[in-house]
Amino acid sequence: MGSGISGLITALLLSRGSEVAVLTKSLESGNSYRAQGGIAAAVGKSDHPKQHGEDTLRAGGGLCDPDAVETLVTNGPAAIELLHQWGTHFDRDGSNWSLCREGAHRLPRVLHAGDATGAAIMSALLKRAGEHPRIRIYSGVTVTDLAMTGGECTGVWAVDETGPVLFRAAAVVLATGGCGQVYRYTTNDPAVTGDGLAMAYRAGAVLTDMEFVQFHPTALKGDQLPLFLISEAVRGEGAVLVNEQGHAFMKQVHPWGDLAPRDVVAQAIFRQMEAGRNVFLDARKIGTSFEKRFPTIWGRCRENGLNPTTDLLPVTPAAHFVMGGIRTDSWGQTTIPRLFAVGEAACTGVHGANRLASNSLLEGVVYGRRVSEKALSLLSAPLGTEMPDTPPPCICRTRPTSSRWKTEIQRIMWETGGIIRSERGLTSGLHQLAQLEKKVPAEEVECRNMITVAQLILRAAKWRQESRGGHYREDYPNTERVWAKKHSRQQRGTMGEPDALATVCS
Numbered sequence: 063m064g065s066g067i068s069g070l071i072t073a074l075l076l077s078r079g080s081e082v083a084v085l086t087k088s089l090e091s092g093n094s095y096r097a098q099g100g101i102a103a104a105v106g107k108s109d110h111p112k113q114h115g116e117d118t119l120r121a122g123g124g125l126c127d128p129d130a131v132e133t134l135v136t137n138g139p140a141a142i143e144l145l146h147q148w149g150t151h152f153d154r155d156g157s158n159w160s161l162c163r164e165g166a167h168r169l170p171r172v173l174h175a176g177d178a179t180g181a182a183i184m185s186a187l188l189k190r191a192g193e194h195p196r197i198r199i200y201s202g203v204t205v206t207d208l209a210m211t212g213g214e215c216t217g218v219w220a221v222d223e224t225g226p227v228l229f230r231a232a233a234v235v236l237a238t239g240g241c242g243q244v245y246r247y248t249t250n251d252p253a254v255t256g257d258g259l260a261m262a263y264r265a266g267a268v269l270t271d272m273e274f275v276q277f278h279p280t281a282l283k284g285d286q287l288p289l290f291l292i293s294e295a296v297r298g299e300g301a302v303l304v305n306e307q308g309h310a311f312m313k314q315v316h317p318w319g320d321l322a323p324r325d326v327v328a329q330a331i332f333r334q335m336e337a338g339r340n341v342f343l344d345a346r347k348i349g350t351s352f353e354k355r356f357p358t359i360w361g362r363c364r365e366n367g368l369n370p371t372t373d374l375l376p377v378t379p380a381a382h383f384v385m386g387g388i389r390t391d392s393w394g395q396t397t398i399p400r401l402f403a404v405g406e407a408a409c410t411g412v413h414g415a416n417r418l419a420s421n422s423l424l425e426g427v428v429y430g431r432r433v434s435e436k437a438l439s440l441l442s443a444p445l446g447t448e449m450p451d452t453p454p455p456c457i458c459r460t461r462p463t464s465s466r467w468k469t470e471i472q473r474i475m476w477e478t479g480g481i482i483r484s485e486r487g488l489t490s491g492l493h494q495l496a497q498l499e500k501k502v503p504a505e506e507v508e509c510r511n512m513i514t515v516a517q518l519i520l521r522a523a524k525w526r527q528e529s530r531g532g533h534y535r536e537d538y539p540n541t542e543r544v545w546a547k548k549h550s551r552q553q554r555g556t557m558g559e560p561d562a563l564a565t566v567c568s
Contacts (some may be wrong), residue, residue: 063237069084072433077197084197087472093239093242093250096249097179097423100420103141106212106406107133117418122413122415125411125529125549130412139140141431142159161173164295165320166322176355176356183553191216192340203222207264209452210451216525220455230445232437237403244381245380254512255508256512259511263552265535270550271385273526277381277532279377281295297555301348302341303330303342312330316330331379342374342376390404405426410425416531455505470549474495477491480521481534483523485537492520526548
């Protein structure tokens with residue numbers, strides 16, 4: 063499920079040994095197309111996977127799985143080579159890759175294709191997948207639930223224009239992305255409503271670290287939703303954050319200034335805004351090279367009446383990425399047999415409490431390769447003939463009230479589970495979501511998925527009584543050593559109710 067970078071990489075590699083069905087709401091939807099800055103990998107002459115790993119661990123706030131990080135960074139160069147072989151044309155500086163620096167990276171290691179890296183990768187992958195004889199892409203399909211048989215995932219229930227459809231498979235891979243649409247202000251595509259996370263939870267999978275949501279510091283402030291992202295690479299080229307008084311405030315916040323980790327920068331901007339000051343990105347020093355280096359951002363700014371070479375660009379933090387997700391092992395296997403997760407839907411442990419910039423695309427490629435290898439091994443264990451225990455879905459149809467419910471979910475989450483959190487706000491948010499849940503009918507699949515995921519985020523955030531990475535509690539503002547090895551863990555109970563939140567030690 064899912065046709066973004068992680069889904070297509072997995073499908074292409076699975077097709078070497080199996081028939082593959084890719085189910086997607088739309089080939090044009092999802093966050094992969096929106097990825098601007100690039101993909102991080104230690105391919106520079108002065109770089110090494112060990113350094114990449116150290117930066118990843120530092121950004122992760124003590125909650126990364128070191129083995130998962132090592133897997134990510136050591137396989138990074140090979141992932142770049144695979145994408146290159148499959149038709150992605152990254153920018154070059156002569157005979158070498160052109161590399162830029164982003165927040166919390168000690169040196170330039172981010173490969174890019176202009177400022178539309180995700181689109182460049184997706185174009186190459188879609189062309190390859192669309193031409194492959196063993197891959198069939200089903201677009202316009204809404205997957206409603208996992209099909210479970212005797213505790214195993216044996217397929218999925220979906221709805222297309224004809225009604226409910228059962229897809230049976232030896233292995234099911236959730237590559238459905240994150241859940242940014244549960245927030246009022248987000249950079250995420252409208253299709254990113256947390257469906258895979260909610261389906262896995264309903265089926266009994268363990269979800270972990272859901273309190274850690276990354277808010278990108280620099281979305282272009284405006285009325286258009288989702289908000290347009292101004293890549294971190296712009297700050298890597300020399301742009302600085304200033305308030306309306308012209309003060310470059312990040313110098314006093316962190317030694318790395320404007321290239322501090324994303325949680326630090328987002329919270330600093332939010333504090334400026336709380337104090338009544340507007341915040342801007344000053345990219346004027348980049349000068350006339352801005353249009354050539356960042357053509358997509360340039361075009362969007364011009365559409366909004368802004369000229370980056372002469373104007374300050376108004377920015378605001380926006381929900382961008384969830385570090386938590388469906389708990390997997392190092393091969394993408396979830397706690398449910400035959401069910402795998404990859405990409406933002408998964409929690410492999412590589413991101414910890416805060417994702418290092420441009421590690422997300424790399425994770426999709428590296429772990430997509432591992433998922434495909436493990437999933438293909440299940441072909442030797444054939445499925446039974448029993449019908450799944452999970453009943454077929456109600457036929458979902460878009461209703462005029464859907465947008466109203468979604469807007470209410472987004473309001474609740476922005477106000478109670480956003481950048482700055484508290485016991486009082488989180489408790490209020492959970493109460494409001496519980497009341498809203500009673501009003502939304504079962505066939506409103508996206509709305510109910512959004513409510514489920516929102517509850518998972520708020521419950522985990524209420525449990526973690528400290529501040530760390532993408533999780534900030536104003537009533538517990540310090541990062542505490544006692545929480546350094548604790549991970550939130552949520553699993554649906556046998557009676558349909560959530561189990562009590564448990565902790566596990568890394």
